[in-house]
Amino acid sequence: MTGAVLSALLGHWRRNPLQLFTLLAGLALGTALWSGVQAINAEARASYDAAAATLGEGSYGQIVARDGGEIGQETYVALRRGGWLVSPVVEGRLGPVRIIGIEPLTAPRGVGPLGLGEQADLGAFLTGEGQIFGRADTLAQLAETGARLVDAPDVAPATAIMDIGLAQRLLGREGRIDRLILAPDQPLSRPALSTLAPDLVEAARQDGGDVARLTDSFHLNLTAFGLLSFVVGLFIVHGAIGLAFEQRRPMVRTLRALGVPLRRLIALMALELVGLGLVAGLAGVALGYAVAAALLPDVAATLRGLYGADVSGQLTLRPAWWLSGLAIAMGGTAVASAGALLSLARMPLLASAHPRAWAMARGGVRLAVLAVALLALAGGLALWGRGLLAGFAMLAALLVGGALVLPPLLGQALRVAEGRATGVLAQWFWADTRQQIPGLSLSLMALLLAMTANVGVSTMVSSFRLTFTGFLDQRLASELYVSASDAAQAADIVAVAGAGVKAILPILSVEAKAASQPVEVYGARDHATYRDNWQLLRSFPDVWDRLAQGEGVLVNEQLYRRGGVDLGALVAVSPRLTLPVLGIYGDYGNPLGQVIVNEAVFAGQFPDVVALRFGLRVDPSEVAALRKTLRDQAGVPESAMVDQAAIKALSLSVFERTFTVTTALNVLTLAVAGFAMLMSLLTLATMRLPQLAPVWALGLTRRKLALLDLVRAVVLAALTGALALPLGLALAWALLAVVNVEAFGWRLPMYLFPLDYLRLGGLALLAAALAALWPAWRLSQMPPVQLLGVFRNER
Amino acid sequence: MPLKGNTMLLSLRHVTKTYPRAETAVFRQVSLDLDAGEMLALTGESGSGKSTLLHLIGGLDTADSGSVAVAGIDLTPLDDAGRAALRRGTVGVIFQQFNLIPSLTVAANIAFQARLSGRHDPDRARMLAERLGLKDHLDKHPEQLSGGQQQRVAIARTLAAAPRLVLADEPTGNLDEATADTVFALMCELVSETGAGLVLVTHSQRLAARLGRRLHLGAGQLIEGLAV
Ligand SMILES: Nc1ncnc2c1ncn2[C@@H]1O[C@H](COP(=O)(O)OP(=O)(O)OP(=O)(O)O)[C@@H](O)[C@H]1O
Numbered sequence A: 001m002t003g004a005v006l007s008a009l010l011g012h013w014r015r016n017p018l019q020l021f022t023l024l025a026g027l028a029l030g031t032a033l034w035s036g037v038q039a040i041n042a043e044a045r046a047s048y049d050a051a052a053a054t055l056g057e058g059s060y061g062q063i064v065a066r067d068g069g070e071i072g073q074e075t076y077v078a079l080r081r082g083g084w085l086v087s088p089v090v091e092g093r094l095g096p097v098r099i100i101g102i103e104p105l106t107a108p109r110g111v112g113p114l115g116l117g118e119q120a121d122l123g124a125f126l127t128g129e130g131q132i133f134g135r136a137d138t139l140a141q142l143a144e145t146g147a148r149l150v151d152a153p154d155v156a157p158a159t160a161i162m163d164i165g166l167a168q169r170l171l172g173r174e175g176r177i178d179r180l181i182l183a184p185d186q187p188l189s190r191p192a193l194s195t196l197a198p199d200l201v202e203a204a205r206q207d208g209g210d211v212a213r214l215t216d217s218f219h220l221n222l223t224a225f226g227l228l229s230f231v232v233g234l235f236i237v238h239g240a241i242g243l244a245f246e247q248r249r250p251m252v253r254t255l256r257a258l259g260v261p262l263r264r265l266i267a268l269m270a271l272e273l274v275g276l277g278l279v280a281g282l283a284g285v286a287l288g289y290a291v292a293a294a295l296l297p298d299v300a301a302t303l304r305g306l307y308g309a310d311v312s313g314q315l316t317l318r319p320a321w322w323l324s325g326l327a328i329a330m331g332g333t334a335v336a337s338a339g340a341l342l343s344l345a346r347m348p349l350l351a352s353a354h355p356r357a358w359a360m361a362r363g364g365v366r367l368a369v370l371a372v373a374l375l376a377l378a379g380g381l382a383l384w385g386r387g388l389l390a391g392f393a394m395l396a397a398l399l400v401g402g403a404l405v406l407p408p409l410l411g412q413a414l415r416v417a418e419g420r421a422t423g424v425l426a427q428w429f430w431a432d433t434r435q436q437i438p439g440l441s442l443s444l445m446a447l448l449l450a451m452t453a454n455v456g457v458s459t460m461v462s463s464f465r466l467t468f469t470g471f472l473d474q475r476l477a478s479e480l481y482v483s484a485s486d487a488a489q490a491a492d493i494v495a496v497a498g499a500g501v502k503a504i505l506p507i508l509s510v511e512a513k514a515a516s517q518p519v520e521v522y523g524a525r526d527h528a529t530y531r532d533n534w535q536l537l538r539s540f541p542d543v544w545d546r547l548a549q550g551e552g553v554l555v556n557e558q559l560y561r562r563g564g565v566d567l568g569a570l571v572a573v574s575p576r577l578t579l580p581v582l583g584i585y586g587d588y589g590n591p592l593g594q595v596i597v598n599e600a601v602f603a604g605q606f607p608d609v610v611a612l613r614f615g616l617r618v619d620p621s622e623v624a625a626l627r628k629t630l631r632d633q634a635g636v637p638e639s640a641m642v643d644q645a646a647i648k649a650l651s652l653s654v655f656e657r658t659f660t661v662t663t664a665l666n667v668l669t670l671a672v673a674g675f676a677m678l679m680s681l682l683t684l685a686t687m688r689l690p691q692l693a694p695v696w697a698l699g700l701t702r703r704k705l706a707l708l709d710l711v712r713a714v715v716l717a718a719l720t721g722a723l724a725l726p727l728g729l730a731l732a733w734a735l736l737a738v739v740n741v742e743a744f745g746w747r748l749p750m751y752l753f754p755l756d757y758l759r760l761g762g763l764a765l766l767a768a769a770l771a772a773l774w775p776a777w778r779l780s781q782m783p784p785v786q787l788l789g790v791f792r793n794e795r
Numbered sequence B: 001m002p003l004k005g006n007t008m009l010l011s012l013r014h015v016t017k018t019y020p021r022a023e024t025a026v027f028r029q030v031s032l033d034l035d036a037g038e039m040l041a042l043t044g045e046s047g048s049g050k051s052t053l054l055h056l057i058g059g060l061d062t063a064d065s066g067s068v069a070v071a072g073i074d075l076t077p078l079d080d081a082g083r084a085a086l087r088r089g090t091v092g093v094i095f096q097q098f099n100l101i102p103s104l105t106v107a108a109n110i111a112f113q114a115r116l117s118g119r120h121d122p123d124r125a126r127m128l129a130e131r132l133g134l135k136d137h138l139d140k141h142p143e144q145l146s147g148g149q150q151q152r153v154a155i156a157r158t159l160a161a162a163p164r165l166v167l168a169d170e171p172t173g174n175l176d177e178a179t180a181d182t183v184f185a186l187m188c189e190l191v192s193e194t195g196a197g198l199v200l201v202t203h204s205q206r207l208a209a210r211l212g213r214r215l216h217l218g219a220g221q222l223i224e225g226l227a228v
């Protein structure tokens, strides 16, 4: 019997290949969307980690020579003996390849090629002819060295990693060290660095500043997208499975009437679904991989811009994400089919055997209640939630609640439209559209989420861009920023640079307490740089003149909010001086409060503080020469000079890339939602005939019916878009004001981009129209006998 | 289109119909005339082609050859839109079942065709609903009605549009005998009041006998009278 039932079940697909295709395609697309975004995310992070780990920068503190030069072997040995947990690094170039020599025995975990020590032969790495780790293409560029070449895809591109001894030999720098990596945990008893090695300084752990924050936003962006694509995928899978079950109701009834036990039937259908889920899941992962690979050059370019080092544009098929893709397919199938199987088990033997497009309306009230509850939960979390987890929970509640509330809202809107319609056709159109909603609701929800994601994420990225470009212009006004290690070098810098620059702006700062908040007090020189570039959120008139006169201070937004110091409020700059607030400025990314006073006021209050940082105003074309001069004549190491034009350009290009990727993902999500709609419409086409045939018989042409179907799809998409806009803005708000605050500790202003939304709405309508085009064309070409079949007895 | 000088409501000349991919024609060279106000019962075995013939007359399907003219309008050269106009304004079709538009209420269903053809008269629609016993069901949807009630709605809808020719394909075939008799009697009464012509397909000799004229379709040919 099992065989007979199975062949009957499968026979259904053989006779209805289109239905099988929609089911598989629905599952595959949902999986593809998820795994594609995951792949991009995972790859971006892996590349980021590889780059960071290889360079050893960012994650670990470093010790460098005060003069930026080399470190002697004996100094290193002295430090180790003194208890310092340091590991030597030598760096250099061999042709196109960047050579990094490390000492694996002392290097902190995570430095060097990933997995070194597990897969690699540590002995061979250290001794004898040695080993060189790098990507295959990098290794191919190296001249013959006698060392064994090990293909290590985790290493950053154009970089080769080897034991320090081998590197020193290859670079011809025996016994030389460029820098020392500091292990994160150092023994407390170790002697001070200044006593052991007075020539060395500890370089602060670089957290990458603004650029790192941008990277974080980029990742947050993608994570949000991952979440959204997951939900969109789930809806599509759910829709595909639900329809597949509805279509087979007549067969199930017949089989049961013929005496097949329900249990066996359900077991076999579950088995069949597992098979279909596996096939579709694998196809979906492959599709997602293709999508990710197509998008990845942009992601890679983004990271290349960030780290200056090449990041591979190639995708490695990571088990984690293709397994997760399969899990989504199977999990989505399981969730979707559990409900369907349950309703099948409960189906009375004599229930209507007709596939009911409106079957999903079952429990409509329950779903509406659930939707409202979820939206309320999202609101509650927004108001009282704490922590990143609450932020993401809020996002999920908002999205799922918004999706579930769509069908009842659409129903209401169409009811109103029907009530207002006067023409007979218009009335029928609205009534019939309302009847389509249950069958289309899942694909409409997917469309809603896709549009919501588009509105939300583009609002977020655009707001980021607008805020940060303004902020960078203001904050990075000077062409070159130089840090001195001590007062003597500071004096050197002023002396050396003095002649060749338009202005030297000393940056004086001291940590203090104001408005019962820990703050940084800055002394600023009165210069056009500030007057021209700084945009104050709020200020008194003549703020700059009054600041120059020492009549008041500027505070950053953080201090204004946390310390509650509004314009005119008095701020204690030091125990002896209290000044009113003249202006408030935006200070994104800074966790601390700031107070800015005039240079002279600063000097009066903190006479011991000398400026160690300087902003140098210079013609942009002379920046390179100035760097060289400062390095040669004042001994300023390269790492102590920051070329802000480069950083600005870099940040902007990061945004452009982020945009490209976001836009591509937007279009992709929309396309998938459109495809889901096409599949629903195709599946519904036959179920819908009983609704169309009477109207046709009463005197409407097929062409007109088809046209109305097209209009219907566009109208539904437009109504869905009307809900997607507020939902998307709520999503953007949640990302900017909740998730961003929880993740980075500061809040970004939200800007609106009506033109973007308009364009997006147009795209969504286009997607809907395209999705409806083929089904409509089929209807317009449908032979009359097929429509007449509706009235035959055998229904 | 002007009348061709005769009073014929319906005129079939040498009509042949073959379904696509079918070996033989359903019927060949069938001819038939019907006067205005005439009521005709069409009988025949299952599969003889009664429904097919009705569909050709109603502009729902097209013949291979021969001509069909309704109220002086030749259907042969009509395109999709022309046939749709015929279905809206000139003929009214009642099928055995599934006549109604599921998304509309009973009241909206009754008014539908009349409004499409621009002949809606609320008083007449109300009168028909009352006569057919549908007064208490006007706000319901078709799925909430019994089979007999649904057929009565279909009849009301057709008659509300005041077509010149009513085509009914076993309109009472799904109903029990008593209900069928009532619905049938009502339909005949209302059709004759409007002076429209009627072509009624039925399996029931009993019902057929109540109409003025009878035709039998068999072996692809039309024969006057009931089957022997
Ligand atoms: N769509 C179609 N495609 C092919 N053949 C068809 C189609 N519809 C009907 N036929 C065939 O045409 C013939 C006439 O069918 P029709 O429905 O007109 O018969 P009928 O007299 O109305 O039968 P019944 O009394 O059962 O309703 C039958 O042999 C039928 O099999």
Ligand SMILES: [Mg+2]
Residues within 6 Å of the ligand: B050, B051, B052, B169
């Ligand atoms: Mg028939």
